[in-house]
Amino acid sequence: MIQILQLAKTNYFFKVIDTPESKFGGFFLHRNILYIYIDKKSIYVKNAFIMKPYIHKVNYYETDRMGVTHHSNYFRFMEEARIDMMDQMGMGYDKMEEAGIGSPVMEIEGKYIKTTTFPDEIEITTTIEKMTLFKFFLVYEMRVNGELVFKGKTTNCLLDSKGKPVAVEKTFPDFYKACMAEMKN
Numbered sequence: 001m002i003q004i005l006q007l008a009k010t011n012y013f014f015k016v017i018d019t020p021e022s023k024f025g026g027f028f029l030h031r032n033i034l035y036i037y038i039d040k041k042s043i044y045v046k047n048a049f050i051m052k053p054y055i056h057k058v059n060y061y062e063t064d065r066m067g068v069t070h071h072s073n074y075f076r077f078m079e080e081a082r083i084d085m086m087d088q089m090g091m092g093y094d095k096m097e098e099a100g101i102g103s104p105v106m107e108i109e110g111k112y113i114k115t116t117t118f119p120d121e122i123e124i125t126t127t128i129e130k131m132t133l134f135k136f137f138l139v140y141e142m143r144v145n146g147e148l149v150f151k152g153k154t155t156n157c158l159l160d161s162k163g164k165p166v167a168v169e170k171t172f173p174d175f176y177k178a179c180m181a182e183m184k185n
Contacts, residue, residue: 051085051088051125051126051127052088053123053124053125053126054080054081054084054085054123054124054125054126055121055122055123055124056077056080056081056121056122056124057119057120057121057122058073058116058117058118058119058120058121058122059118059119060118060119062118063117063118067117067118068115068116068117069115069116069117069118069120071112074110074112074142074150074152075108075110075152077122077124077142078108078110078124078126078140078152078154079105080124081124081125081126081140082126082138082140082154082156084126085126085138086103086175089175089178089179090174090175090178091172091174091175091178096158096172099171099172100160100161101158101159101160101161101166101171101172102158102159102161103156103157103158103159104156104157104159105154105155105156106135106154106155106156106157107153107154107155108152108153108154108155109152109153109154110150110151110152110153111150111151111152112149112150113148113149113150113151114144114147114148114149114150115149116142116144116149116150120144121144122142122143122144122149122150123142123143123144124140124141124142124143125140125141125143126138126139126140127139127183128179128183129153129183130183131168131176131179131180131183133167133168133169134157134158134165134166134167134168135155135156135157136155136156136157136168136179137153137154137155137156138153138154138155138156139151139152139153140152140153140154158171158172
């Protein structure tokens, strides 16, 4: 994933939201590849899908008596980031539920690296590590001021209203394509 620029995609057009000083040279989209020129060097992003990180501000009630964020909250933060990621990819939970689809977490794990406190702003990047016919595997990295504080993983699937697994590629082809593009970046 590229974190050098923040871009907003509107149909096939991109506009620069924020750039580091004097490093940005320009960009253009050609055959679904985004070419970016920075300091006279060219880099490119296939499929031109740029994901924004999710920001969670630690609330006072999320801390314990020691003043640190209670460990149970990190799994909630992962869910918030996952919902945000799916919204960015055009497959929000509201859209899935309208289609009679649920997305349960099958497995979850986390590694606490450093404590966070009120009122830290946690930047959470969610990436798709792998997809199979019925499951998708997500990786979460949480940072405060650029420093890694937590890493986590979930295994998710899609189920229909009867609790039967749903093939992502067949049922939601646009979401599947967005997931594949995210995995390539």
